[in-house]
Amino acid sequence: MxxxxxxxxxxxxxxxxxxxxxxxxxxxxxxxxxxxxxxxxxxxxxxxxxxxxxxxxxxxxxxxxxxxxxxxxxxxxxxxxxxxxxxxxxxxxxxxxxxxxxxxxxxxxxxxxxxxxxxxxxxxxxxxxxxxxxxxxxxxxxxxxxxxxxxxxxxxxxxxxxxxxxxxxxxxxxxxxxxxxxxxxxxxxxxxxxxxxxxxxxxxxxxxxxxxxxxxxxxxxxxxxxxxxxxxxxxxxxxxxxxxGQSAEPDQRTDSQAEEIIQVQTDSLQEAHDGSFTSEPILVRFEDIELPIGPGAIIGLAGAPTGPSALIEALTGIAKKTPWNIVRKGAPVKYRSPSAAARAGVGYISGDRANRGILATLPIVDNLMASRRIVERRAVARSEEIERSASLLRALKIRAGSLWDLPSTLSGGTQQKLLVARWLTLKPKLLVLEEPTRGVDIRTKREIYALIRKLAAQGTAVVWWSTEYVELVELCDTVLAFDLSGRPTGVLQRADLNETNLANATGMAA
Missing domain, CATH: 3.40.50.300 (P-loop containing nucleotide triphosphate hydrolases)
Incomplete structure (x- = not known):
C-alpha cells in the first residue's frame, strides 16, 4: 500500500x-x-x-x-x-x-x-x-x-x-x-x-x-x-x-506442566483453612432451581452478567444479601467477607483484572503470594516466598525481569496467569472463576484449562462463568443457565451441552 x-x-x-x-x-x-x-x-x-x-x-x-x-x-x-x-x-x-x-x-x-x-x-x-x-x-x-x-x-x-x-x-x-x-x-x-x-x-x-x-x-x-x-x-x-507462534491444538506437555505447578512447594503449606468448608458437596438453590457442587466438579455459568454475578458474589462472601440459598449438610453457608471465604477454602479469580485482581502498586512477588497471606493471616513476607514465587514463574513460563517488577511490566494475558497462580499451591476446596480467559491468547487459554482440570482432578470444585459458550462446552460437566433478566432457567448436563442449547437456555446468541 x-x-x-x-x-x-x-x-x-x-x-x-x-x-x-x-x-x-x-x-x-x-x-x-x-x-x-x-x-x-x-x-x-x-x-x-x-x-x-x-x-x-x-x-x-x-x-x-x-x-x-x-x-x-x-x-x-x-x-x-x-x-x-x-x-x-x-x-x-x-x-x-x-x-x-x-x-x-x-x-x-x-x-x-x-x-x-x-x-x-x-x-x-x-x-x-x-x-x-x-x-x-x-x-x-x-x-x-x-x-x-x-x-x-x-x-x-x-x-x-x-x-x-x-x-x-x-x-x-x-x-x-x-x-x-x-x-x-x-x-x-x-x-x-x-x-x-x-x-x-x-x-x-x-x-x-x-x-x-x-x-x-x-x-x-x-x-x-x-x-x-x-x-x-x-x-x-x-x-x-x-x-x-501459537498452537490451536492441546499441548501434550500442559498436563505435566499443570502437575508441576500445583506441586510447587505445597509441602510447606501450613493447614490454614478454618474447616467451615469441607470436601462435602454444597447445594445452591434459587426457587425451584437446585444445583449440587461436589468435589472435582467443573460447573459452568452461562448468560447475561446479572445472574452469574449474583451467584458468584454469594459464593465468595462479596454479597451482603442474596436470593441464593447455599447449604452444606442441611446448614446454611454464608461468609462475612471474601477474606473469610478464602480462609474457609473458597478461592476467587475476578474477571475485573484492574480493579478486583492485580495489585498494581505491589511487585509480582506480592501479587503471587496475596491469597496465601490472607489465608494464613500474615501481612509480612517470608523469605521462602521468594523461592516459591520464582518456581511458579518458571513453571508458568512467565518472563519477568524480576520478582520485584510491577505487574504493569507484563502483558494483560500474563497478568491473568498471575491471578490463577495465586491459588494453585493453596488447593482450594472451591475455586470460583469469573471470565478467567478474558483477553488471553490461545496458548494461555490452553494452559489455564489444563491447570483448572488438574485442580479439579485433585478434588477442587470449580465454578466457571464465561460468555464464550465454546469454552463452557469444552470444560464443564454441568452448566447453570440464566436468562437476560438474570434469573436461572435450568441446568444442562454434559450430554446436553452444546452452543445451540446454551443459546436457547439463555436467550443469547452463541
Missing part, C-alpha cells in the same frame, strides 16, 4: 521498557473505511503499540504518521484533538464521575463549553443507545465506580463511538460483552465504516469475531511484523495461529 493512502502509517517502531525490548521495528498501516484486525499472542506488543498511537507511551524509534502528519514532538495529539479514540484493555474511566460525565466530558472539553448536566445526559443516552438502549435510559446518572465491569465496558465503548473520531483503537472491546451486545457493536462499526469512512484497529483473540467484523489483518510476533495487511479471506485460522 502506498504511504499516501494510509490514514495511519507506522514504520520501524521501536519501544523498550528498561532492558526489555517490546517492539523491534514494527510496521503497520491502516486505511480509512476499514476494520483492521491486529493479532498476536500475549506479550507480542499489541497493547504497547496502541498506547504509542494514542500518546500514552513515547516510541523509542521509527516514524508514525496520521493523516499525512508526523506524530510526536510538539504536534497536537490526535487523541486530544478528537481524531483518534481508544478503548484500552484496562478501562480508563473516572469512577467518581457519572456515566453521563464520563461519556460527554471529552467532547465538551474540546468545544470549550460550560458543563451542562442536561446536555451531558443527552449525549450519553445517544451514545449508549447504539449498543444497549435499556442501559442508556437507566444508568446515565449512576457513578461509574458503582458499575460492574460489564457495564463499564459499555460506557467506555459508547464514549469512543460517540466521539466523532476518524480512527478507533479497540483493544479487546468485546471481552466483557454479551453476544447480543457484540452483534450491536459490530453493526454500529459497519455503519460508521460505510457512512463516515471510519477506520478501526480491532484487537481480539476470538477468531469467530475477527471473521465477522474485520476486512484485513496484521499479525505481530515478538515485536515484529509477521503478516502485513492480508485480507481475512486470503488467510486461514490455522495460518493465523501459526504466524502468531
Amino acid at each position: 502506498a504511504q499516501q493512502q494510509a490514514l495511519l502509517h507506522a514504520r520501524s517502531i521501536v519501544k523498550s521498557f528498561g532492558p526489555t525490548s517490546v517492539l523491534k521495528g514494527f510496521d503497520l498501516s491502516i486505511r480509512a473505511g476499514e476494520v483492521h484486525a491486529f493479532l498476536g499472542g500475549n506479550g507480542a506488543g499489541k497493547s504497547t503499540f496502541i498506547k504509542i498511537i494514542s500518546g500514552q507511551h513515547e516510541r523509542d524509534g521509527g516514524t508514525l504518521e496520521f493523516n499525512g502528519q508526523e506524530l510526536g514532538g510538539s504536534s497536537v495529539s490526535p487523541v486530544d484533538s478528537g481524531a483518534i479514540a481508544v478503548v484500552n484493555q484496562e478501562l480508563a474511566l473516572l469512577p467518581h464521575l457519572s456515566v453521563a460525565e464520563n461519556i460527554a466530558m471529552p467532547r465538551l472539553h474540546r468545544a470549550m463549553r460550560t458543563y451542562s448536566e442536561r446536555t451531558s445526559k443527552a449525549i450519553a443516552v445517544e451514545a449508549l443507545s447504539l449498543i444497549d438502549p435499556h442501559f442508556a435510559k437507566t444508568s446515565v446518572g449512576r457513578l461509574v465506580g458503582d458499575l460492574t465491569l460489564h457495564e463499564r465496558q459499555l460506557v467506555e465503548i459508547a464514549r469512543s463511538l460517540g466521539s466523532g473520531a476518524r480512527l478507533l483503537l479497540l483493544d479487546e472491546p468485546t471481552a466483557n460483552l454479551t453476544a447480543s451486545e457484540t452483534a450491536r457493536l459490530f453493526a454500529v462499526l459497519r455503519r460508521l465504516k460505510t457512512e463516515s469512512n471510519l477506520a478501526v484497529l480491532f484487537v481480539s483473540h476470538r477468531m469467530r469475531e475477527i471473521r465477522q467484523i474485520a476486512d484485513v489483518c496484521t499479525i505481530i510476533r515478538d515485536g515484529k511484523t509477521a503478516v502485513d495487511r492480508v485480507a481475512l479471506d486470503d488467510i486461514t485460522d490455522r495460518e493465523i495461529v501459526d504466524f502468531m
Whole structure:
C-alpha cells in the first residue's frame, strides 16, 4: 500500500521498557473505511503499540504518521484533538464521575463549553443507545465506580463511538460483552465504516469475531511484523495461529506442566483453612432451581452478567444479601467477607483484572503470594516466598525481569496467569472463576484449562462463568443457565451441552 493512502502509517517502531525490548521495528498501516484486525499472542506488543498511537507511551524509534502528519514532538495529539479514540484493555474511566460525565466530558472539553448536566445526559443516552438502549435510559446518572465491569465496558465503548473520531483503537472491546451486545457493536462499526469512512484497529483473540467484523489483518510476533495487511479471506485460522507462534491444538506437555505447578512447594503449606468448608458437596438453590457442587466438579455459568454475578458474589462472601440459598449438610453457608471465604477454602479469580485482581502498586512477588497471606493471616513476607514465587514463574513460563517488577511490566494475558497462580499451591476446596480467559491468547487459554482440570482432578470444585459458550462446552460437566433478566432457567448436563442449547437456555446468541 502506498504511504499516501494510509490514514495511519507506522514504520520501524521501536519501544523498550528498561532492558526489555517490546517492539523491534514494527510496521503497520491502516486505511480509512476499514476494520483492521491486529493479532498476536500475549506479550507480542499489541497493547504497547496502541498506547504509542494514542500518546500514552513515547516510541523509542521509527516514524508514525496520521493523516499525512508526523506524530510526536510538539504536534497536537490526535487523541486530544478528537481524531483518534481508544478503548484500552484496562478501562480508563473516572469512577467518581457519572456515566453521563464520563461519556460527554471529552467532547465538551474540546468545544470549550460550560458543563451542562442536561446536555451531558443527552449525549450519553445517544451514545449508549447504539449498543444497549435499556442501559442508556437507566444508568446515565449512576457513578461509574458503582458499575460492574460489564457495564463499564459499555460506557467506555459508547464514549469512543460517540466521539466523532476518524480512527478507533479497540483493544479487546468485546471481552466483557454479551453476544447480543457484540452483534450491536459490530453493526454500529459497519455503519460508521460505510457512512463516515471510519477506520478501526480491532484487537481480539476470538477468531469467530475477527471473521465477522474485520476486512484485513496484521499479525505481530515478538515485536515484529509477521503478516502485513492480508485480507481475512486470503488467510486461514490455522495460518493465523501459526504466524502468531501459537498452537490451536492441546499441548501434550500442559498436563505435566499443570502437575508441576500445583506441586510447587505445597509441602510447606501450613493447614490454614478454618474447616467451615469441607470436601462435602454444597447445594445452591434459587426457587425451584437446585444445583449440587461436589468435589472435582467443573460447573459452568452461562448468560447475561446479572445472574452469574449474583451467584458468584454469594459464593465468595462479596454479597451482603442474596436470593441464593447455599447449604452444606442441611446448614446454611454464608461468609462475612471474601477474606473469610478464602480462609474457609473458597478461592476467587475476578474477571475485573484492574480493579478486583492485580495489585498494581505491589511487585509480582506480592501479587503471587496475596491469597496465601490472607489465608494464613500474615501481612509480612517470608523469605521462602521468594523461592516459591520464582518456581511458579518458571513453571508458568512467565518472563519477568524480576520478582520485584510491577505487574504493569507484563502483558494483560500474563497478568491473568498471575491471578490463577495465586491459588494453585493453596488447593482450594472451591475455586470460583469469573471470565478467567478474558483477553488471553490461545496458548494461555490452553494452559489455564489444563491447570483448572488438574485442580479439579485433585478434588477442587470449580465454578466457571464465561460468555464464550465454546469454552463452557469444552470444560464443564454441568452448566447453570440464566436468562437476560438474570434469573436461572435450568441446568444442562454434559450430554446436553452444546452452543445451540446454551443459546436457547439463555436467550443469547452463541
